[in-house]
Amino acid sequence: MADFLYRLHALRPRGLAGYLALAFSALSIVLTVVVVAVVEREASRHVTQTIGHGLGELALQASDKLDRGMFERYREVSLIARRFSRADADLSHDGLRALLDDVRDTYSYYSWIGLTDLQGKVMVSAGGLLEGADVSRRPWFKEGGSGGHVGDVHEALLLARLLPQHGSEPVRFVDVAFPIYDLDGRPTGVLGAHLSWQWARDVERSIIAPLQSQRNVDALIVGANGTVLLGPPELLGARIDVGRLRVRHPGAQSGYALQRWPDGKTYMVGFSRSRGYADYPGLGWTVLVREDLDSAFVPVRRLRSYGLWSGVALALLFSLAGVFLARWITRPLMQLKREAARIQDGDGTALTARMRGYDEVQTLTRALNNLLLVLQRRQAQMEELNLTLEQRVEDRTQALAQALAAVQRNEQRIATIIETAQDAFIGIDLRGMVIDWSSQAERLFGWSHGEALGRSLGELVVPQRFQCSFAKALQRFHDTGHLGIFERRAERIVRDRRGNELSVEMTVRLAGADGARFFSIFVHDISLRKKVEQMKNELVATVSHELRTPLTSMRASLSLLASNAIDGVPDDARELVDIAHRHCERLVRMVNDMLDVQKIESGKVQLNRSMQPVLPVVRDAVAAMQGYAQQAGVEIVCGGSCDEALRAEVDGDRLTQVITNLLSNAIKFSPPGERVVVELGRHREGLRLAVLDRGPGIPADFRSQIFGRFAQADDEGVRRQGSGLGLSISKTIVEEHGGHLGFSDREGGGTAFHVYLPLAGSE
Template sequence: MAGQRSLAHRFAYAAAALSGAVLLLSALSSWLLIERQQQLATRILTQREAGMNAQVLQIALTALDKRLNEAANSSLMANALVDSAGRQMYLHPYLRDMRSINGITLHILFADFEGKPIASIGDIALDAAQNSWLQAQIQSGQAQTSIFTQSNRSWLLMSGLMVYSRTQSPEGALVYKIALDDLQKLVTGKLLWGTQRAPAGAGELIVLRTPPAMQSLGLKLWQAQGQSISDARETSLGLILLFAAGASLIVLALGLRLAPALTRDVRELDDFARSIVQNGFGQMRAQVAGSHEVNSLAQSINHMLDKLHEQHQKLQQETEARYRLLVEGARVIYWEAAPEHFTLHYLSPQSASVTGWSQAQWLAPDFWQSHIHAEDWPALQAARRHISQGATGDNYQIEYRLQKPDGTWLWLEEIGSLAQDDGQSRLRGILLDIDMRKQSEARLAQERSRTDKMKSEFISTVSHELRTPLTSIRGALGLILGGAAGQITPQSQKLLTVAQSNCLRLLQLINDLLDIDKIASGKMEFNLQWLSLVELVQRALEENQSYAANYGVQYHLQIEIAPSRQVKLDAMRFMQVMANLLSNAAKFSPPNGVVEVRISSRDDMLRVEVTDHGSGIGPEFKAKIFQKFSQQDSSDTRAKGGAGLGLAISKALIEQMGGIIGFDSIPQQATTFHIELPG
């Protein structure tokens, strides 16, 4: 018995030594695991906070760039460039409406093509360097964004150039001046640009995705890493390593002598610890079984895992709290939703003050479809469906009307993007109240309509008042040239011929202006009849043959349909269109050239083609050829004369008669204008 007790003691001592060694090793593994999890959690928190701050800045910069380009390209600003007498009535109110975007205060300058101020809002005084910067952009025609230091403050200067389609050169510029301090207030990180370096210490540096005009600034966001949330260590790492080394020697010595069965339970715990290190702890717990010492060790490990789980949940709650604090402090509605059916997971409290609907009402399943305007709902559905099928980082932007509790409609702008959160796809974005902007646009549209009506009435009145005396002058010149006033000298005859020619051109211009006015107001009358297309084209060629002879040009007619084929049209208006096409072809043909006229059919449409072999139409002018007062900008074209109204009138007349007009052109070879009419 004594021997047995002695052996039992030896095994007890061995088991105790082995358990102690395993305990030290497990404690070290657990310490390392805790340290690793805490560092990882701190880094994830910093990355998320940096990502949210970067997204806020990117959305703000994109909104600034978009609003600047919309304002610079608006017809109101274009009118203000030339309307020096009347722009004071609408320009300053329009600029004041743009003074703040997403809570960012804007200082706005409206300048002419020389960079001279026309109007301004806020502290927009530019120093010499900033003036040079603005003038250089206007001269180069390239809008850029730059950062300047003025009065010990850094300023972001953005420009939008106002380019006329007729001249293709800047006629003015709209400048935003924004204090970088205002952008910095939107986020908790530090905004960097250019060659500025991030501060020393751990953290995340994110390069902001900005509009093309801002990419040269090199904007970045530095988010300093927060301090670790780990508890105070009771045992130094050196002491733990020292004990672990001694225990390892003991385990090695005893393991060589003791049976493998002694270490079976310990090996199971070791395997469990390794699986935790590799796969994370999650809901895994050590099995409490075996000897008393191993059971005690398993319970200790489970207790530490429970603590880790609690700390992990605490980290998630703190992350969520910081995110909510960030979005709820902003002056916009932030939301988060599942991409499949756009089920809202979060909506910032500003939704109630902006729209009148509470958060609970917003979260109702049928809220969107029942409160979005019926005309806007399909487009909103399509945008959300498209983004839900896209890739991470894709975004969308759409405007729509939301019905408020009092029955009125509120214009909102929705900006959203697809993101990944813990392996799951999420839609995140903002809702902006753009109702005041829409009201301003509606007022501008009404004012533009009133102005266009006044302009049309003015043109009509002036044209009628000019046509009567010009007709008399034309008749008088014709009588004098015909000898009614007696014989005239050759020099006088030459001068009178020039005067008569210019009088005819002026009458044609007035007639074109009156036609444009009638078409625009819907007062143009058409006498539609079924007529032979071949006979009409032949008559048009006869009436314009003398005009072609003045340029040394001949018309060649090719008929590929039966002469009896008829079309329903107004003969006088069709002859007006053919006269324009034939005269243009003659003017732009080379001397002794031939203008080819072809009549053919395609399915149930009859087609008339007029082809000249002149210099052709440049690619940059093709999109504008049917616009009013459009002329190809070349010395050869200018020398041919004309006001640039003929093709615009021809297109309107053909379309009013149910037809189609178009053209094909190969530069320096040939140009073909074609008309298609149902017949």
């Protein structure tokens, strides 16, 4: 192998003349290949269009002849029906049969023709075939009695054993039927005719047979459902996707296309869709005429062979001419090469003016002379530059020293700012290792600067239960480039050297340039603030618990008075009792809401979840709010299709609390006489529960704080009736179930609140 490569390398051209000769030969070969390819492509396109248009024209002629033939049969049966409508009513049974026999003998394409009564019983037929048979279920009888019918090709059913069979093909018909009327214009029956499908073979032979002696052409007739009705025996009854043929000619009734068929061959297929003729509506047939490409492209292959051999001859001729031309072109260059070698040997004199040749050689001679002068000038400059090099190096060194001093001053200034800041500063590399540790960090965590450097931040300050999340966050940053807490303050739990946990706010940013990036972390201790918030929550919880006992007694007493359990209460006092009862109920709800908020903030919310149907929970909540809705003049209805099979793992009491809060808000904001609609169904996110009202909607400036605690819009008389905690509590309960709560505007006015919960695993 090595010897072969050496010999091949030895055969390569040694000079410009050889390369030019090789270029001429290669160019002639490439030109030959391009010409042959272009000629073959154009010839193929021309032959394809010629054959395609010819086959499409044949298909159009056959389709037109089929439509005209069917029109003649359609008109014949219509005229025969009119003839029988005008026939003498007293004509005997044998007389009618004689007339039908005469019709069948006159029109040889009819395999069967007969008359039925209005109930579908064959009264008389040509040859007596099927007389007395019940054809009321046949499509030609049902549709023929309503004004005329022509049906698609089908195999014989009742007549299959009674009629002679032509060859191996099954007996097939095209049904044509028209109603029969008496002299007063009343329908008396149906005239039905079974047109033999053999007449389509005659159409095929009249158009395709003359062409088959010269070319390999097949004709097919395809029904509206894609079934081959007529064609080669191996394709009869097969299904063909005719729609694919019309892709190149959208909207056209005829055309052509290349298509690969199940036999593995590619055919040029011309097609034409039946459009009917005159009052014959057509049956949606498609006529296909196909020709094998192997026989169609014989002229193209001959032309390609001729072009290839012509190209080879031209390539050899150009190669010989290229050798002589290359030698003539390179003669001045060889002389120039000798002059250049003289200069290389140290002769600094310019090239002689006796150089002869074409313009390029003269230009190259002048360029070499100019280059020689420039080289001599540069050599003199180099000698002068060596004398001043030491001074320039000293100047550059001094400039670098000044820049380094400026960088050091800047670093010292940044370090001073960090050390005097109230927040602790920590710098870690992309692996999570500490690279900077301020004095505030030493005081906050108890680790000195030297002890912290080079250690993992997770081991130093992250509690054990959060270290796995810390490692996953770093890995997610390396995978996606996103840490999740950039550019915002986040509350976190950390620990100091003694293991005490601290509540802090921290800000993380990515700093540094490529190759030296690190995380800049500022930490602010908020432990004292958290203790104050805890004391506030405990005070609210204590006050709420202390209020529940007297409120319960007051609520029970006022309920007795409001429900007329005690007689003798004056009417004016009863109105005051109702007012006190309503406000007591409101106060109880506010205390319960505040207790729920205290449980949420302290993390004591416990959900007793179990797998259960969701619809009963919805119905219980709706039933509980019916009284409140009646007082407000609002109706609560279940809309849509509420699926009773929907199951989810939920806390029924807490979910009832969510639905009650949403219904309460919807009732408060709905005008009297309106409806509040509750919907329950499936969704791509699982289970979807919706409460829809026709209220005034949510103001744009209030949307961002609607789920906040004690959040209420400034709508007097309506929105100030609650504590402003219901939606916040409901959102927390839904999220504890693994779902989410949202809202949107309803078309036509109003608001829709949506609860999305995960379905049971079995669903």
